[in-house]
Structures are given as C-alpha cells and as structure tokens.
Amino acid sequence: EAGVVQSPRYKIIEKKQPVAFWCNPISGHNTLYWYRQNLGQGPELLIRYENEEAVDDSQLPKDRFSAERLKGVDSTLKIQPAELGDSAVYLCASNAGQGYNEQFFGPGTRLTVL
C-alpha cells in the first residue's frame, strides 16, 4: 500500500514569490492534515480536512496561506507571497479515523525562502 505522497520534496524560492505544495493521502483516508515543522521543532497543525471540508484552520495564516481539497482526496497548500519566515518543512498526514488517531505522515516538502 502506498503511503502519503508529497511533492515537491524540496523547493527554493525568493521572497514574495508564490509556492504550492501537493499531497495525496493514503487511499480511503478521509482526514487530511497539513503541518509546518520549523527547524528543531515539532510539527504544528495548519489545517485539518474531513473529506473536502476544512474543519480546523484556526492556525492557518489566512492573509498569505490557502489550502484546498476539492474532491476530498488530494490537497494543495499555497503560500502567496512567501516570506523569509516561511522557510520550514511542510508535512502532510492522513488517517482513517481510528479511535487513537494514528496519523500517517508523508516525507514533507522542505521550503527555503531566500
């Protein structure tokens, strides 16, 4: 069974440029998460989807960040415009709604903003 797929794995852009990250969750997983992991820190939740509905986006900086999951499967996270402080690893995770909430993580996209 394929795991969570993310692309690109690495992205280097100049500040004020736009950037987008793509995630394909494990087949059948209705819940999808986007996290940001700063260097030396644990992941912090940006947004959680149940199917195509964003049920928790309280930590998403909505002035420059947006996300979508139009058909309830794969998802895109966008930053426009990017700032130096956005440099981080962006992780996508999914789960099937078990009681103990095991989340399966993708390898992440490492973003560097110059």
Add this chain to the structure above:
Amino acid sequence: GEDVEQSLFLSVREGDSSVINCTYTDSSSTYLYWYKQEPGAGLQLLTYIFSNMDMKQDQRLTVLLNKKDKHLSLRIADTQTGDSAIYFCAESSSSASKIIFGSGTRLSIRP
C-alpha cells in the same frame, strides 16, 4: 493552552537502554504517542498509550505513564545504531482530532 516538553538531546552507548522523557500539561489528554523521525523523512508512529494505562510494552519499547505527574517516558532496550533519530512525544484529547507535539529529542548512539 496545551504544551508538551522534552529534552533536546540524548546520547547513549550502543547496547545500553535509552530513556526519553516528556511532560505535558493537558489534563484531558486521552492518548499519548511516541513518534520517530529519521533524517529527511516524515514522522512514524512508534507506539501510543491510552491515558488509563500505566505501562505498555512492545518488543524493545516500554512506555511508562505517570498521569498524576503528567510524565511520559519511552525506554528503548538494547539501543542500536538504527535507533538514531528524533523522537517526538505527543498528546491528544478525546474531544479533538489534533495532536500536540513536543519539540523532539535527538537520540545519538555512540560505539
């Protein structure tokens, strides 16, 4: 708000036991987790414990939970070079689907 704290580094000799400690603040935590992250990879769930348990053992891994002190530990027996990674403690409450992570403990193995 919820907070999870853990020490940043741990160095152990190959073959010894590693003990990684964690404290959390949310008294409504229902599940507590240990995740492993190897370089360039996402997080992998190692084990979890339900809040009404004191201990859980899974092969070389032993999780101890002191709910009164809000203290969680992960013991890795017979530590091997392949255990080198960052270990994240995390918690979630039954009323939320989100997981709060600590900052991670980097485990290094010396020969």
